[in-house]
Amino acid sequence: MMLHKNLIAGEWSGSTGTANINPSNTNEVVGEFAAATRNDTLTAIAAAKAAFPRWSRSPILERHALLKKAGDEILVRKDELGALLAREEGKTLAEATGEVLRGAQIFDFFAGEALRLSGETLPSVRPGIGVEITRDAVGVIGIITPWNFPIAIPAWKIAPALCYGNTIVFKPADLVPASSWALVDILHRAGLPSGVLNLVMGKGSIVGQTMLDSPDIQAITFTGSTGTGKRVALASVEHNRRFQLEMGGKNPFVVLDDADLQVAVDAAANSSFFSTGQRCTASSRLIVTEGIHDKFVSALTERLKTLVVDDAMKAGTHIGPVVDASQLKQDVDYIAIGRSEGAKLSFGGEVLERSNPGFFLQPTLFTEASNAMRICREEIFGPVAAVIRVKDYEEALFVANDTNFGLSSGIATTSLKHATHFKRNSEAGMVMINLPTAGVDFHVPFGGRKGSSYGPREQGRYAAEFYTSVKTAYTLA
Numbered sequence: 001m002m003l004h005k006n007l008i009a010g011e012w013s014g015s016t017g018t019a020n021i022n023p024s025n026t027n028e029v030v031g032e033f034a035a036a037t038r039n040d041t042l043t044a045i046a047a048a049k050a051a052f053p054r055w056s057r058s059p060i061l062e063r064h065a066l067l068k069k070a071g072d073e074i075l076v077r078k079d080e081l082g083a084l085l086a087r088e089e090g091k092t093l094a095e096a097t098g099e100v101l102r103g104a105q106i107f108d109f110f111a112g113e114a115l116r117l118s119g120e121t122l123p124s125v126r127p128g129i130g131v132e133i134t135r136d137a138v139g140v141i142g143i144i145t146p147w148n149f150p151i152a153i154p155a156w157k158i159a160p161a162l163c164y165g166n167t168i169v170f171k172p173a174d175l176v177p178a179s180s181w182a183l184v185d186i187l188h189r190a191g192l193p194s195g196v197l198n199l200v201m202g203k204g205s206i207v208g209q210t211m212l213d214s215p216d217i218q219a220i221t222f223t224g225s226t227g228t229g230k231r232v233a234l235a236s237v238e239h240n241r242r243f244q245l246e247m248g249g250k251n252p253f254v255v256l257d258d259a260d261l262q263v264a265v266d267a268a269a270n271s272s273f274f275s276t277g278q279r280c281t282a283s284s285r286l287i288v289t290e291g292i293h294d295k296f297v298s299a300l301t302e303r304l305k306t307l308v309v310d311d312a313m314k315a316g317t318h319i320g321p322v323v324d325a326s327q328l329k330q331d332v333d334y335i336a337i338g339r340s341e342g343a344k345l346s347f348g349g350e351v352l353e354r355s356n357p358g359f360f361l362q363p364t365l366f367t368e369a370s371n372a373m374r375i376c377r378e379e380i381f382g383p384v385a386a387v388i389r390v391k392d393y394e395e396a397l398f399v400a401n402d403t404n405f406g407l408s409s410g411i412a413t414t415s416l417k418h419a420t421h422f423k424r425n426s427e428a429g430m431v432m433i434n435l436p437t438a439g440v441d442f443h444v445p446f447g448g449r450k451g452s453s454y455g456p457r458e459q460g461r462y463a464a465e466f467y468t469s470v471k472t473a474y475t476l477a
């Protein structure tokens with residue numbers, strides 16, 4: 001089997017590899033991928049540093065053309081790349097192809113942004129002086145990504161970093177390197193100069209830690225767990241480095257008595273169980289008012305009975321496998337915790353056998369849960385949700401906001417008054433009305449509040465806040 005190597009200073013290198021396993025069929029090796037050492041990582045950082053002066057001053061048309069070319073190739077290959085993503089991560093083929101399409105759209109968006117770089121000119125408060133405000137590239141950006149969106153998250157970090165003239169050291173999750181490798185290969189062949197984008201696959205404890213410890217990385221953008229996010233933050237403060245964190249969620253989805261039941265059930269099923277619940281925007285707390293509670297639980301349970309859990313590549317599969325054995329153990333442990341805390345297991349909870357060996361888990365619904373339970377406070381990151389019964393909208397809003405996290409939230413209601421109040425008072429970065437809490441657009445800001453996020457927003461033109469440094473210049477006329 002071909003060894004997929006790291007890209008360091010424009011050269012593919014590396015010898016030892018780790019096998020990437022298909023979670024729908026653990027007998028299938030998706031590919032062999034090189035594991036970077038500490039020295040490889042240091043070489044990649046040095047290459048990115050050396051490439052920065054030239055790339056940060058590169059013509060905007062060069063950046064535009066490169067980003068456009070990459071987006072075009074991703075689009076043309078979306079079915080093949082979608083299949084690769086589904087095989088390595090386990091989301092369904094339809095979800096994976098949609099994610100690849102999103103990756104193409106992100107490159108297209110930032111190809112456009114490269115042509116729209118702008119600044120401001122203002123008069124000084126002192127007569128005869130002009131003020132110019134411009135944005136410079138930041139320097140070497142460290143990109144550390146998780147396993148759950150192996151092409152979209154790298155795309156929404158790499159595309160703006162390149163667009164604004166930064167160079168990159170990119171470490172994808174060790175569990176799912178294939179889609180990231182394909183993305184880097186596309187960018188490399190599109191003609192990126194040597195050293196501008198370096199790929200260092202391997203373990204977070206080696207590659208990631210070397211990046212955190214380096215004084216030559218000016219900014220780190222990270223998506224993943226709260227624990228690793230804290231390490232990124234502490235190391236970055238030590239190096240006076242800019243950092244941006246997207247971490248977990250415990251996102252609420254409120255269902256009010258006046259909701260359209262069909263809309264509420266569709267949105268809840270999507271939010272909590274699609275993509276196997278492995279989205280930081282997934283909703284794991286369904287907060288339901290008394291008048292609709294029983295009808296909602298019974299309609300959602302009927303829906304869950306129709307969802308097919310199977311191989312991500314099979315036509316007709318609604319929910320693919322959990323990503324690996326350790327995430328499956330975490331999900332199963334939380335199901336046991338929920339039961340021991342006194343929540344009622346209304347549906348699911350069983351690990352399933354399918355024709356191939358894989359990590360299949362039934363969508364799992366708890367009812368009679370309280371917001372104080374661990375299953376309602378800690379991120380599970382699997383197809384597990386808990387219904388919390390509340391008296392009215394006011395209690396629903398209080399419970400929705402009673403969490404350490406604040407990434408996304410949702411409400412199902414036909415009341416304009418409640419929808420408007422929820423939009424204004426939900427303590428989340430992204431609020432959805434009659435829509436799932438997950439599944440966001442690629443051209444608008446993405447990010448949360450409280451323990452979910454730190455630093456400027458990602459995506460859309462708001463991405464410029466992280467990937468550029470503002471300069472204010474005064475000129476005596």
Ligand SMILES: NC(=O)C1=CN([C@@H]2O[C@H](COP(=O)(O)OP(=O)(O)OC[C@H]3O[C@@H](n4cnc5c(N)ncnc54)[C@H](OP(=O)(O)O)[C@@H]3O)[C@@H](O)[C@H]2O)C=CC1
Binds near residue numbers: 146175209248249330
């Ligand atoms: N917010 C989100 O979108 C996500 C949240 N999670 C949450 O995190 C839990 C655990 O998932 P996990 O994959 O372990 O998350 P991590 O936070 O460990 O992984 C995210 C990235 O950080 C890297 N990393 C790990 N340790 C270090 C380190 N010391 N220095 C620098 N980088 C490091 C990982 O490398 P590597 O994996 O290669 O070792 C990976 O590339 C999940 O169950 C879920 O609750 C997980 C994924 C996404």
Ligand SMILES: O=C(O)CCC(=O)C(=O)O
Binds near residue numbers: 437
């Ligand atoms: O919901 C989405 O579309 C994006 C989710 C995401 O970025 C994540 O789970 O990390």
